[in-house]
Amino acid sequence: MIRGSALERGLAGCSVCERILRIPPGAGHAKLRCPRCGAAVHVRKPDSLRRTWALLIAAYVFYVPAMVLPITRITTLGQVQEDTIMSGVVYFVQNGEWPIGVVIFVASIFVPVMKLVILTLLAISVHRRSQWRPQDRTRLYRITEMVGRWSMVDIYVVTLLVALVRVGELANIDPGPAAFYFASVVVLTIFAANSFDPRLIWDRMETPRD
Amino acid sequence: MKTPLITCHDCDLLQRRISVPPGSAARCARCGAVLYRHVPNAVERTAALALAGLVLFFIANAFPLLSIRVGPEVVSAALPGAVLTLWAEGEHALSALVALTCIVAPALVLLFLLRVFLPLRRGRVARGTVPMLRALEAVQQWNMMEVFLLGILVTVVKLVKMATVIPGPGVWAFFVLIFLLAAATWAMDTEVVWDRLEDGA
Ligand SMILES: [Zn+2]
Ligand SMILES: [Zn+2]
Numbered sequence: 001m002i003r004g005s006a007l008e009r010g011l012a013g014c015s016v017c018e019r020i021l022r023i024p025p026g027a028g029h030a031k032l033r034c035p036r037c038g039a040a041v042h043v044r045k046p047d048s049l050r051r052t053w054a055l056l057i058a059a060y061v062f063y064v065p066a067m068v069l070p071i072t073r074i075t076t077l078g079q080v081q082e083d084t085i086m087s088g089v090v091y092f093v094q095n096g097e098w099p100i101g102v103v104i105f106v107a108s109i110f111v112p113v114m115k116l117v118i119l120t121l122l123a124i125s126v127h128r129r130s131q132w133r134p135q136d137r138t139r140l141y142r143i144t145e146m147v148g149r150w151s152m153v154d155i156y157v158v159t160l161l162v163a164l165v166r167v168g169e170l171a172n173i174d175p176g177p178a179a180f181y182f183a184s185v186v187v188l189t190i191f192a193a194n195s196f197d198p199r200l201i202w203d204r205m206e207t208p209r210d
Numbered sequence: 211m212k213t214p215l216i217t218c219h220d221c222d223l224l225q226r227r228i229s230v231p232p233g234s235a236a237r238c239a240r241c242g243a244v245l246y247r248h249v250p251n252a253v254e255r256t257a258a259l260a261l262a263g264l265v266l267f268f269i270a271n272a273f274p275l276l277s278i279r280v281g282p283e284v285v286s287a288a289l290p291g292a293v294l295t296l297w298a299e300g301e302h303a304l305s306a307l308v309a310l311t312c313i314v315a316p317a318l319v320l321l322f323l324l325r326v327f328l329p330l331r332r333g334r335v336a337r338g339t340v341p342m343l344r345a346l347e348a349v350q351q352w353n354m355m356e357v358f359l360l361g362i363l364v365t366v367v368k369l370v371k372m373a374t375v376i377p378g379p380g381v382w383a384f385f386v387l388i389f390l391l392a393a394a395t396w397a398m399d400t401e402v403v404w405d406r407l408e409d410g411a
Contacts, residue, residue: 005222013217016344017404020215039344100367138241149354156361159308163292175301199222
């Protein structure tokens with residue numbers, strides 16, 4: 001087995017075609033181009049931590065109106081009822097429909113918060129040159145990459161409700177302002193996860209020389 | 211000729227390529243990330259699954275996903291119609307996001323797979339193959355059909371007390387399409403393309 005990262009040996013791998021490139025001396029972390037497929041090869045993602053922080057902070061800010069403002073407005077015979085994400089969860093749990101309450105809670109509250117917290121902790125751990133369990137931190141990163149998309153569930157439910165509930169006694173459902181903020185949180189955290197480079201976790205490890 | 215070395219995308223460990231038995235994957239020795247898979251008849255498989263996916267894509271978009279009946283009235287929602295309703299409500303950003311994640315991204319994935327892997331079955335590398343393969347990973351990330359399916363399920367449960375909910379043909383096509391696309395991209399093997407480029411250079 002070969003020891004150490006490609007960077008330590010002055011090499012980088014193309015993320016599209018897997019070709020190994022030699023990093024020209026003095027190039028640092030600059031952008032290279034794969035000679036085989038022409039893809040941009042980043043030795044490390046550019047400005048990774050700064051961009052991750054910017055996107056995370058924006059996501060935290062948008063998360064507040066997403067939780068506080070109504071996500072749906074139901075008009076029945078002139079009466080308007082507004083629901084936030086949380087009040088929706090509470091409604092289903094109180095009415096004994098806890099499976100759907102749990103689904104909405106996990107997708108709309110637990111997953112985005114968990115994703116934000118994990119990415120924040122990962123970024124801090126890289127700043128502090130943490131030596132703590134790099135395998136597990138990489139695994140946590142892969143989890144955030146995988147689960148973030150499931151937060152879109154509520155947006156899709158609103159989309160379908162708006163399209164379906166337009167007549168009869170069921171009256172009318174409109175999306176509330178929280179829908180926009182919530183969708184923004186999902187998109188921002190996807191970009192945040194994209195801009196974080198898990199290889200930084202391993203770069204900070206003090207490998208025992210032997 | 212295959213490069214004898216490979217780097218891990220998640221931890222940058224440089225390691226030797228080893229041959230893996232059919233049906234299994236090579237994993238990074240340090241962080242456990244999947245490096246590559248050995249899928250038998252990978253090119254055939256991807257092409258066939260994407261072709262079937264194309265048919266289902268049209269059914270999934272042309273037919274209603276759900277209908278509800280309240281008294282004498284029946285309202286149906288197909289995916290493109292739902293996106294348009296949202297747009298008409300003035301929710302342009304949301305409408306665009308739903309269109310991107312449930313219609314545009316899946317369509318592009320299908321298109322790219324067909325354009326690359328149908329000619330590849332006959333050993334031909336089509337024009338545009340390389341840029342399409344470069345774009346594929348980014349496009350795939352925005353394909354969220356499986357999440358939309360969960361959204362359909364939640365909607366049914368929400369409405370079932372207020373009205374009669376009837377699943378439309380679109381829903382079944384949607385369901386199968388998710389599995390077809392997942393299997394098609396899972397089997398994807400682009401090694402042939404890169405080998406060809408290396409020879410041609
Ligand atoms: Zn390349
Ligand atoms: Zn690795």
